[in-house]
Amino acid sequence: MVETPKPERFASKRLVAGFVVALIAVGAYWWPPSYSEIQVIPSWWVFALISVAAAMIFASRVLRQSMMIGASVAVGAMAAIVVRVIFDVIADPTSHNLWPFELVIASLFIVPSALLGAAVGVVVRRLVPRN
Incomplete structure (x- = not known):
């Protein structure tokens, strides 16, 4: 009888956790200031650092779905930007007239x-011995 390999435990929970952590972390930085106070270019670098850290932490725990975790972190960070755009457009419909470009530029940094x-999380997992 051939045994099928079991999926790694909690992998899907880590996908959701990566999404939520990125959403909250980017949202905590991006949501509070008013739209006129935001400096866009420095914000993209902060989003990139948050994405690297969150993906590295979650991917270092799960080996098989590490790129999926990276993708879920990227989607979570992008979702925080979409939420900000939605709320700003509700308040002032002319505030984000170039929002598709905003998302494309953010994705160039975040993804x-x-x-x-x-990928760094996978390398860390392979190099650091587990007890």
Whole structure:
């Protein structure tokens, strides 16, 4: 009888956790200031650092779905930006007239950073012995 490999425990929970952590971390930085107070370019670097850190932490715990964890962190960070756009547009419909470009530029920083963080997490998991 051939045994099928069991999926890693809690992998899907880590996917959700990566999404939620990125959403809350980016949201905590992005949501409080008013739209006129935000400096966009420095914010993208903060989002990239948050994405690297979150993906690295979660991917270092799960080996098989590490790139999925990186993707879930990226989607969580992007969701925080979408939430901000939605609330700003509700308050002032002219405030985000270029929101698609805002999302594209953010994704250029966030997605590679999250995938890099996941890759670093995999390397850490393979190099650090587990007890």
